[in-house]
Amino acid sequence: MGAATSSNQKTVEDSQDKxxxxxxxxxxxxxxxxxxxxxxxxxxxxxxxxTVPGYRDIVAKTGSYVSYADTVFxxxxxxxxxxxxxxxxxxxxxxxxxxxxxxxxxQVIVKVTKPDIFEDAAGVGIQIARRRS
Numbered sequence: 710m711g712a713a714t715s716s717n718q719k720t721v722e723d724s725q726d727k728x729x730x731x732x733x734x735x736x737x738x739x740x741x742x743x744x745x746x747x748x749x750x751x752x753x754x755x756x757x758x759x760t761v762p763g764y765r766d767i768v769a770k771t772g773s774y775v776s777y778a779d780t781v782f783x784x785x786x787x788x789x790x791x792x793x794x795x796x797x798x799x800x801x802x803x804x805x806x807x808x809x810x811x812x813x814x815x816q817v818i819v820k821v822t823k824p825d826i827f828e829d830a831a832g833v834g835i836q837i838a839r840r841r842s
Contacts, residue, residue: 725815726764728775730756735784738793739800739823746793753832754784755820756804761813775813783807797821797834805839816840 733756736749758775761767768774784804794800801819808817817839822832 725762726760728758728760728777730754730777730780733781733784734824735788737788737791737800739795739797741795750823751825752788752797752800753820753822753824753834754800754804755822756780756808757818758808758814759816761815764813767813773813775808775811779811780804780808797823798837801835801837802839805837809839809841814841 733754735752735754737752738748739745739750739752756777758777758780760775764775787800787803800821804819804821805817808814808819818836819839820834820836822834824832826833
């Protein structure tokens with residue numbers, strides 16, 4: 710049986726929306742070992758941003774929104790101008806802090822992976838979850 714749709718059909722938010730960035734690969738200066746200093750390595754970023762309740766209505770009424778492009782630009786800019794960072798944990802915290810500056814973002818999960826460290830592993834890194842207090 711086919712489902713009929715109508716342009717004036719009402720929908721209801723069932724849960725909070727999630728904005729996602731998956732598999733963003735960026736070269737960055739990262740690592741604590743001497744062999745990692747003075748060179749770039751590949752980093753992979755996965756970011757999931759949970760919006761505040763009622764996000765859809767807020768966007769419709771105000772035009773404000775959570776921009777995945779702003780987060781991608783932040784990561785790229787930090788990699789290009791931020792200098793050497795020792796730990797993936799520092800990267801994850803910086804991204805989480807940036808995302809949560811947007812009042813429409815309630816929680817963020819940031820995963821930072823170094824994909825080229827071990828030949829027999831797809832990657833190593835960290836995943837953090839932070840929420841607005």
